[in-house]
Amino acid sequence: MKLRTFYLSLFFSIVSSTRRLRIKPHSLAVYDIEFMAKCVMGHSGWIYNGYGCYCGIGGAGKPMDGIDECCRKHDICYDIAALKGGPCWVAPFEYFAPYEWRCQDQKIQCTGKMNKNWRMLPLDCGDALCECDRKLTECWSRFPQPQGHIKCSF
Numbered sequence: 001m002k003l004r005t006f007y008l009s010l011f012f013s014i015v016s017s018t019r020r021l022r023i024k025p026h027s028l029a030v031y032d033i034e035f036m037a038k039c040v041m042g043h044s045g046w047i048y049n050g051y052g053c054y055c056g057i058g059g060a061g062k063p064m065d066g067i068d069e070c071c072r073k074h075d076i077c078y079d080i081a082a083l084k085g086g087p088c089w090v091a092p093f094e095y096f097a098p099y100e101w102r103c104q105d106q107k108i109q110c111t112g113k114m115n116k117n118w119r120m121l122p123l124d125c126g127d128a129l130c131e132c133d134r135k136l137t138e139c140w141s142r143f144p145q146p147q148g149h150i151k152c153s154f
Contacts, residue, residue: 033133036136045137052151055070070139074135074139099126108137
């Protein structure tokens with residue numbers, strides 16, 4: 001868990017320092033959520049980071065609302081993909097396994113392809129992660145855009 005927290009912190013540090021750069025969709029797994037949110041909802045996915053008990057690093061307790069429940073289901077989806085025997089169980093850290101997808105008419109289409117630099121992973125790993133992220137952004141789209149963050153109350 002400590003290693004996972006370290007890598008997520010490192011990832012968000014890198015992403016926040018590169019947000020002004022033009023990065024093509026399907027370049028980094030968790031970063032894809034930003035582009036998917038813009039495709040589906042027209043606004044940034046970063047507004048959900050740190051929202052409730054499950055949106056962002058970690059996750060515990062009872063989800064605070066529907067948006068937080070979307071994030072809890074996303075955590076479970078990634079956990080299932082990374083379990084031994086799951087499509088991503090050989091990934092050193094599934095949050096960084098890039099996959100390819102397309103945005104068309106405000107809908108996400110997972111291509112089932114992994115980024116060429118990650119070909120050592122099974123193809124279905126990329127598709128599994130893409131489906132998790134697609135479901136997350138579609139779930140968020142069922143709720144109004146949050147104007148602030150609710151904090152987790154344990």
